[in-house]
Amino acid sequence: MSKYRRYITAGGTLACALGIGYFMQASHPGPANVVSAGMVDAGEPKVNISQITLTSAAPTPPVAMAEPAPLPATPVTLAVAQDAPLADDLPTEESAPGFACEYSMTAKPLAAAMVQVTLDAPCMINEKFTLHQNGMMFTEATDENGHSDLIVPALAENAVFIASFGNGEGAIATAAVDTFADYDRFVVQWGGASGMKIHALEYGSDFGDQGHVWINAAYDMGRAARGEGGFLTRHGSDDLDNPLIAEVYTFPTETALRAGDVSLRVEAEVTAANCGRDIEAQTIATDGVSGLEVQDIVLAMPDCDGIGDFLVLNNLFNDLKVAQN
Template identity: 30%
Template sequence: MDMKRSLLRAGLVLAVALGAGHLMQKLADSRTHTAELATPQPKKIEKVSAGPQAAPAPSPAAPQVALAALTAETPKLPPLTLLPRLPVLAPPAAAKPAPEASVAPDCTPRLSLTATPRAMITLALNAPCAPGQRVVLRHAGLVVAERLDAKGQLSLDLPALDDAGQVSVLFSDASITTASAALPDTPLPRRFAVQWMADDSFQLRAVEAGQHYGDPDNVSTEAPVSARGGYLISLGDPTLDLPMLAQIYTWPADAKTTADPVIEAAVTEVTCGRDLLGETVQSRDGKATVTELTVAMPGCDALGDILVLNNLAGNVTLAAQN
């Protein structure tokens, strides 16, 4: 009896369990059906690779500000180490301009000749690289030596002895500079010159019409211009080591005025007892003629005497004056 009850109780329990399971199944089916009706079915299903799915990103939360609690002690920072001051740099110096290439001076001598009244030639010589130098001037047989000034310049008036008016300048290095101042239309006056070198000294005197030799109005270095218009010019620098000197006499412009040039040679300790050498230059009608001059001087017992050479326009004669 008890067994049956137990079995019956068991059957009832099982029945109840089965009934409960059937009821649970019904409820589950009902929920599923309801869910299927409520949830729309996707139109398209995409396959994705297997693997862990990323969790959905949480919605951003409002920023939280956390204030650190102040402590009673403030941490001490290490002392600052100051960097040394930067040196004050001076402004860059302005670049110096490159020195200009030195230009060699133009040492070319320049000789200028100009025909001036009374048949004169004005000479201007500029040789900047030859200051103080000795130069030799040549013109129509006349030869004299002059000295350039501190700037290498020389200016003088030269009596023209021919129509060509050519003048050459010889420098110490043997170079020559030449120029001309032609006087073809200028009637040249009659002229007479004597020239010499170094100690072979001569003096020129002119005795014009109506005069006698030795008169105070003779044309000489003491009275270089006469009342009649005759004049005497001395050329050359006597202070040079080898002087080359000359004296030129010009006749008066009036052709009726006669003149007799005279050469004097003084007997000195330097000239006595030897021959003096020189040259004469005569200019007539624009033509120059050069003649050698040799004078045999008396012995030194005649110191102070003067030898006089006259008639130089024609034949030369020699006379002595005590």
């Protein structure tokens, strides 16, 4: 059973002081004692010893140092009396090699409100980048020359394209798309392996009929430019790590040759990569007049015993009511 809902992505320090104590011991000599000693020897008179005076030897002076040698009688002549001029052919310091990368991107309007976006970044060879445009985003990679050439549906009359690399560098380009208001566009975008797909059933068609437009029957922008029906484009490379992918269905509402209805559905296939978990996606719809309508969704995928099944979401986009022109 499918389920979807809208959502809004929404110490201290311790210091120790260590005191260093010290003490001083001072001695204060007292007065000198006068010592009296007596000796008794039989037959000898007693001798008194008094008024002893302490003496010490005078310090011995150090051995006299030898006299310095006399200076030579002939004065010393300096080898260089003045600064010598520097030679003109001394080697010069080589400048360090510089490294600069020029990023350039152009945007050229095409039929069916599509835009050719060309990116050149010679120093970003085989590098992953994300292309942003009015809320839509997907990841691609440059080739061995740092080049990328993409065909992208415009989501605004004045479309702004931004290519951003992982190092924070990138490029920007704009395009004025005069035919933008003639087309309705429906975008589903996601990250990773969600298994999501857009199915458009034009003029009462069923799955597998000629009017069933999806990734395996995408048609091209010439069909829309002639007013015959819609077409689908897929953007982003599945070969990249954690890619952002977008599918876009375009219908020529203002130039359609037939009146009728277009029913829009989104399917999510249950795979080993997404079973038993929630997957996130986003839808963008524009009718060329009232601006962009953006919706964030979360799908609770069935358990892995349902691998191969599909969740069919009928209410993400309003069906088109097409008047004959």
